[in-house]
Amino acid sequence: MLKTVRNIFRKLKRDVVSPVQWDNLRRLQPMSTKFGFDRGTPVDRHYIAAFLEAHRADIHGHVLEIAESSYSKQFGSQVTSFEVLHVQPGTNVTIVGDLTNTASLPANQIDCFICTQTFNFIYDFKTAIAGAWHLLKPGGVLLATLGGATQVSAYDAARWGDYWRFTTQSAEKVFGEIFGKDNVEVTAYGNVLTCTAILQGLAAEELTREELDYQDPVYPIIIAVRARKA
Template sequence: MLKLVRNIFRKMKREVISPVSWNNLRKLQPVSTTFGWDRGTPVDRHYIAAFLDTYRADVRGHVLEIAESSYSKKYGAQVSSFEVLHVQPGAHVTIVGDLTNKASLPADKIDCFICTQTFNFIYDFKTAIEGAHHLLKPGGVLLATLAGATQISAYDQQRWGDYWRFTVQSAEKVFGEIFGKENIEIISYGNVLTCTAILQGISAEELLPEELNYHDPVYPIIIAVRARKA
């Protein structure tokens, strides 16, 4: 019921209360300061969902996420356990550990690690990627997304930091060094219009499918990585 009420409010906000005037975005304040959550689905979340749907066959066996298991449950099939990693104990946390500290992580345990929008909030991101590699079983897969052209997350910045934005080239280099170039696949999602949308906080529902699905490598919102442990 609460979800239905939220969706009705978001629809009213984008269609009645404050519809977007695409012909006049010349202002100093964005349409939304919460990535568009108050209007619908943030554009980056739309692209993350598209990436995970493409590689849903990898989401099986022992599946790990950070802080929760919502994507694991949505895209997983033949999942034997839903694992949750966090630095602090919690109701649903099965692994208490830090990606930048291998000693706190089990080795060769995970078949699929879904790690969305995490490495940009970790200062020592290369060590964190090595930690992800450490967690995976041989043949296990990391499905990671990285922030490209997006605004700073004030929420995360105040709590643990918001340090990095990535490109396809930087992702290829760092993941290739850790997993081996032959074991990684990288996709970028976004174009100049959707970049404008996410910077303004305009939701995916306010764009046409053909606008969302056009990808220009010069304007990546999301860098998505499929990395397999040899």
């Protein structure tokens, strides 16, 4: 019921309160500073879901996420345990640890690690990627997404920092150094229109399917990485 009410409010905001005027985006303030959450589905979340949908077959066995297990439950099949990693204990946290400190992490335990929009917020991101490798079983898969052309997250910056934006080249290089270049697949999602939308705080519902599906590697909103531990 609450979800339905929220969706109605978001649609009302999109269509009535502050409809987007695509022919006039010459403005100094964005339509929304909330990445589009207040208008519908953020564009980067649309692409994250598309990436995970394409790799459903990897999401099985012991599946790990950061802070929650929503994607594991949405896209996983034959999952034997839903693991949650966080630096602090919590209700659903099963592994208390820090990706930059392998001594705090179990080794060779995870079949699939879904790590979305996380490495951007870790200053020592290369050590954190090595921490992800450490967690995986041999043959295990990391499904990671990295921020490309997106705004700074004020919420995260105030709490632990918002440090990096990636390209396909930087992702291929750094993940290849840790997992081996033959074990890494990198995909860019986005185009100039969807980049404009996310910077303005517009929602995926304000774009057509054709607009969302068109991919231009020069304008990546997210960089998606599938990395397998050999």
